[in-house]
Amino acid sequence: MSSERRTPAYLPQKFFELCSDEGVLNALVDAKSYVSHNVNPIRELSKIYYDWKGGTQAIRIDGVTAEFDAESKNGGDIIRIMNKSEKFFLQDMLSELNETDVFYDIGANIGIFSCFAAQKLENGHLVSFEPYPPNVNQLEKNILYNTTDSNFTLFDIALSNSDGTIEFSSPDKHPGHQTGNISPSGQSIDIQATTGDKLVSNKSLPQPTVVKIDVEGSEPFVIEGLEDTLKSEACRVLYCEIHLPREDGGRPSVLDYGETKESMLNKIQDMGFNIEHMAERGPEIQIKAKKQI
Template identity: 35%
Template sequence: MSLVDTVGDILWGTRAYDYGSRIFKSAVGAYTRIEPSETITVGDVSATFRPSSFVEWSNVHTRIWHERRVLEHLLADVRTDDVFFDIGANIGIYSCLVGRLLDGGAVVPFEPYPPNVRRLRVNLAANGLSPTIIERPLAATAGDATLSVHDTVGPGAQHATLGRGYHTSPIEARLDVESVTGDALVADGEIPGPTIVKIDVQGTEDDVLSGLERALGSDACRRVYVETHDNLDDIARRLGTMGFAVETIPVDRPGKDPTVVGHAKRGGHNATAS
């Protein structure tokens, strides 16, 4: 846990917390108006980010801290020629860190929320990366859909989803979107098939898995990381039926379900490492 988190926990619910929080957010907000260059290191991998708001700054710092064990596990598994699907890329934390390790491989970021897409491009460019961003949300089937945003209308929004049942917080924005399946994108040659996949889509993970089942079942794909949202058991069972051995990695965030990791058991390139 970071120092800011520790102090916040101690003061939570007090006037000092409310006052300090307002001062802290105002100071960070002023700082990010210059779009500072922030270098973040996880293990042996460093990436640069250029936050333009408090929400982005907080994502870069606290999210990396909260998900450090997941990131360390994933980064240690990356090969230079991997094709990494970052489904729910947000402003690019996973895409930028993984991209720094690739030589001959590719990052494929998926992010349907336009304010996030703009900041994702800035952060990718700051790390010398220029992949094609898929701006359509993945689902079980293609068609018209509604993307609901539950936390902030600005860049860095983490709670944008096609689902209806996961969030209890008010909807801040709605966007009409066209969903697509991952398998269709691969079959059409729009993107290469994945070797490693990360999914964080705020409750519709099973739908994404359904629409990507053929690609995940290929001999090339060896790992799937799924951030769960009140659906841990369902996702673990689903990955098991798709031919993956399952483990979980805890997330350093109170009340948050762990991330599920699927290791392919099939023979060949994607066999589970011993």
């Protein structure tokens, strides 16, 4: 069920349209899905509580606890949602990371992966990439709740397939919004971009051992600019979210960058990875790929 308009008068009208187009049973299924995603009293009560409480919130996954700002104005509600929607990959990442690993979080947003990784990398290093200024400020704040500034590097740039200035758009100016992208649609800002291979080859960054990529459709550009680094034997695990077209066209997809789901999987395998896990979440495909070492 579309969520473009959520006024009380609109919803019954939309339901009857669905009944006419799809039949009553399918309309009821769509209505149930809409309510479960948009009408969540527990989530609303949690938001009210944390906004009143302020300070930080502790989130625990498989014995590892990370701290984040709690208030919704600082993305605290987004962190609580991502804790559930990204649970499998968070758990798997924590099981894969060693204390000496170098973890690249590409498309770090406000840091749910970065902060949990920071808790595991006692003698390793965290490198977070996030170009959107409202996210960058909150990301750094959240990371510092979980490690010292000597254990991480934060780049407020986008990784792509070339150097230069590119346009970045986001429909929301609050930290934590998850559909910002480098393909402008609507208001945009200029940001700097570079390739991951350049940063590694000129010794600006250490070679990663575990990489996570979630960049709202521009995965092909990130992987193209990081290909040599990903091919290295040292890089043993890759988590990547492949973004296919959304019905509402609300963000770019890999098709806008000349790729398909199949071609992306082939690229990952050609770099020496085996696809160990693949899960579809609507138009997003979550991939875990690992090398046999």
